[in-house]
Amino acid sequence: MQIKNVLLAPGSGAFFYDDQAAIRSGAMQDGFIYVGQPITPGFDFIRLPASSLSIGLVLADDSIVWGDMMGVQYSGAGGRDPLFEPNQLSDLTSRIVAPRLLDADASHFCESCTRVFEPFEHTPLPLALEYGVSQALLRAAAHLHRKTMAEIVCSEFNLPLPTRRVPIYCQSGDAREINVDKMILKAVDVLPHGLINSRQKFGVGGQTFMEFVTWVATRTRQIGRPGYHPVLHFDVYGWIGQEIGLEPQSIADFVCKVADTVPDFTLNIESPADFGSTQAQIENYAKIVSILDNRDSSARIVVDERCNTLEDIRLFAEAKATHLVQIKTPDVGSIADTARAVLICKANKVGAYVGGSCTETDLSAQASVHVSVATQADMMLAKPGMGVDEAFSIVGNEQNRLLAMLNRRRSENVG
Incomplete structure (x- = not known):
């Protein structure tokens, strides 16, 4: 079950990226912005509009399934990956990840993730990239098996079909x-x-x-x-x-x-x-x-x-x-x-x-x-x-x- 092509589309996250270190150090709010100098590397301002990067997988039947990459609100804090940079992620996806995706069997979700997310030059791929690409791979497997994404997860991890809602x-x-x-x-x-x-x-x-x-x-x-x-x-x-x-x-x-x-x-x-x-x-x-x-x-x-x-x-x-x-x-x-x-x-x-x-x-x-x-x-x-x-x-x-x-x-x- 081959992936024919890979599409990328820039997007917005639904909130903002905030410099937690600057806020903890006493940066004051003025309306919706924070006033002061950023502390965490990558931040030009204490509060920045969140960006995202969508990845689309074009499947053999010309269907396209999508996943979204992004960072978290307090990027670079508490041991987390640095601030999400869509241009860098786009370049890395095009050069390294897309060729791997074209070789992947999209019908096998976990196996595809393992193969596609192998380290590059002994360096792990950014976690935001893994997150977005894995969403697309999960949707691809669901489409190809004509099942929900939840059923794919249940099948891959030998879980019974759930009956209970999650609070x-x-x-x-x-x-x-x-x-x-x-x-x-x-x-x-x-x-x-x-x-x-x-x-x-x-x-x-x-x-x-x-x-x-x-x-x-x-x-x-x-x-x-x-x-x-x-x-x-x-x-x-x-x-x-x-x-x-x-x-x-x-x-x-x-x-x-x-x-x-x-x-x-x-x-x-x-x-x-x-x-x-x-x-x-x-x-x-x-x-x-x-x-x-x-x-x-x-x-x-x-x-x-x-x-x-x-x-x-x-x-x-x-x-x-x-x-x-x-x-x-x-x-x-x-x-x-x-x-x-x-x-x-x-x-x-x-x-x-x-x-x-x-x-x-x-x-x-x-x-x-x-x-x-x-x-x-x-x-x-x-x-x-x-x-x-x-x-x-x-x-x-x-x-x-x-x-x-x-x-x-x-x-x-x-x-």
């Missing part, structure tokens, strides 16, 4: 209060992210953050429909460690204190601290998790920074250094590795959250839905963008359509 997690961006209301009215499963990415939003001793957590819980009870009981999930971008200190006991004490303010809810705290390296992150997060477990706390730790690649995820899961792993899809690379990451988490009894970034596209979000449902992840991110409505509809509708198709397939097989 969806929405992120608020800076329009916190308005977007929390939207999430509650739409009965989102997990909310609100909160974008607690600066000292101003965290507050002295975490007071501003704790007030926001309490407000979200109160608002949920005020305007949520009867019986609605979401998981509360807040991304604090390392600010507990920055404000409280990097002692695991102190961080665990603070997390328990926050959980005690919302005793009726499960509380997820993402990225409580950044310990500077993957190994230090694993050792200290394991201590925090152990303390919370020993206290039977309702709080759960979610790892993001320093846990980027498939190998990173394996190390955190095996060390029980988190309750939930954010599998940040563009950072993991090949979408086949996102599937593997979920299965590694499950094997180690660690939660698997198929995340990603607001900088992604509709195509990458839809492909993520198929992998999330096929592997039965514990939750997945509503993406792309920072607007609740668009992301929730793209991911939610794709999931519902997929489950309807799988139900039909199941009934056909029974018949």
